[in-house]
Amino acid sequence: MKKSTCPAIVVLILLIQATVALGWHDKTHLATAKVAKYRMWYNAAGPDIAKIKAGDSERYNHWYNNDRKSEVTPQTVTTQINRYNKSNFLFDIEGHLYGAIIASLREYEASINSATYAEYHLVYCAHYIGDLSMPLHNIPYDDYNKNRHSVNDGIVEQEVLEHPEKIARHMYRITLRDDHFEADLTDEIVRIANISRLLGYKLSAESRDLTPEEAYIQLGHSASLLKAVLQHYKKL
Ligand SMILES: [Zn+2]
Structure with a gap:
């Protein structure tokens, strides 16, 4: 008997594809890590490369679609921590970027004295902290987000590595x-997530892209935030 593809599976595949988003483009991630003085800044785009082979188990760590447009709270962050690297269709479809920042650091701490590649966990964290400020990674993946995503990911890509001072002038001290490291980090994730989320809604309402200055x-x-994390681990 000839097999036909179940309509439910087709819908499932389409829904999964509908959530695919990229992130700040490579040089933008590299420049952000470099200006934070991370010595492995040149690896900061690696987690996007990992998506090609790891698929959804990595992909969902890079955004939080926030389909209900809810205010991000510490509880939003903490409930995402154990979803790290998971890709259950029911629980992970909105993504879990906020929890991934903390979970990657927990993996770093767990392997710091044993694994050869412990530092790579910190690389993942550096990348996720970069994605945290991308407004379109903090709002629903609706038509606006789909249509404008790639353009906004690359808004300063062409010049950012040559002009780190343009990021540096907007840096400030985070303690x-x-x-109270995880609690303070959670509060900072919440703060930046809400700033990014509200900016994303504004861009969507005005049907426009980020300006370079906003980026x-x-x-x-x-x-x-990355600099503060590196200071905690005495990486500066
Ligand atoms: Zn990413």
């Missing part, structure tokens, strides 16, 4: 207390 302000948030 993550050693004895640099956003990247300043990511670079500032």
